[in-house]
Amino acid sequence: MNKEEIEKVKAVVRNVPDFPEPGIQFKDLTTLFKNPAALGIVRQAMVDLYRDKGVTKVVGIEARGFIGGAILAADLDAGFVPLRKPGKLPAETIKKSYAKEYGTDTIEIHRDAITPDDVVVLHDDLLATGGTMMAAYELVKAMNPKKIYLNFICGLTALHGRDVFPKDVEVTTLFDFD
Numbered sequence: 001m002n003k004e005e006i007e008k009v010k011a012v013v014r015n016v017p018d019f020p021e022p023g024i025q026f027k028d029l030t031t032l033f034k035n036p037a038a039l040g041i042v043r044q045a046m047v048d049l050y051r052d053k054g055v056t057k058v059v060g061i062e063a064r065g066f067i068g069g070a071i072l073a074a075d076l077d078a079g080f081v082p083l084r085k086p087g088k089l090p091a092e093t094i095k096k097s098y099a100k101e102y103g104t105d106t107i108e109i110h111r112d113a114i115t116p117d118d119v120v121v122l123h124d125d126l127l128a129t130g131g132t133m134m135a136a137y138e139l140v141k142a143m144n145p146k147k148i149y150l151n152f153i154c155g156l157t158a159l160h161g162r163d164v165f166p167k168d169v170e171v172t173t174l175f176d177f178d
């Protein structure tokens with residue numbers, strides 16, 4: 001994304017103070033997703049990043065990671081795999097609990113969702129502390145894919161989420177808020 005596109009897209013993200021609890025500046029991406037021009041810019045930027053990387057699966061994190069993740073999977077002609085909140089996936093799963101900016105949570109993935117032949121993009125809408133994505137990374141890593149890329153639409157730099165990932169992992173945010 002060029003500077004102009006970044007400014008355009010950032011301008012349509014809604015900031016909601018004190019949601020879901022006091023002190024949190026919530027970045028609401030529904031206002032980006034409902035804007036066709038902004039969604040188009042984000043869509044193009046994501047597919048440009050991974051087009052030549054041989055990606056076979058995009059893993060999206062419930063719930064907001066399903067939106068961009070499914071779009072990216074379709075654009076890359078890759079499969080889509082959901083990482084879900086507990087008790088939602090019907091077959092055998094592996095799961096992990098984690099801390100995030102507000103509270104704790106658990107995510108699960110089907111045990112047969114990823115194989116050693118896969119090249120994976122793990123996608124979420126937003127990087128805050130990195131707790132959610134690190135748990136997702138560990139679950140996917142346990143399935144031994146060839147390669148894992150981490151992708152977010154947006155990052156919150158003040159929370160230093162990038163620091164939690166191994167240094168050799170490629171982590172991309174399309175744009176960031178201070």
Ligand SMILES: O=P(O)(O)OC[C@H]1O[C@H](OP(=O)(O)OP(=O)(O)O)[C@H](O)[C@@H]1O
Binds near residue numbers: 099161
């Ligand atoms: O980097 P972290 O501190 O872990 O925070 C980021 C996570 O928080 C949000 O999801 P949330 O848990 O609010 O769930 P939702 O997608 O179901 O709304 C967001 O969509 C990320 O998944």
Ligand SMILES: Nc1ncnc2[nH]cnc12
Binds near residue numbers: 025028102156
């Ligand atoms: N500040 C924030 N805004 C939106 N989603 C989030 N997930 C974790 N922290 C968040």
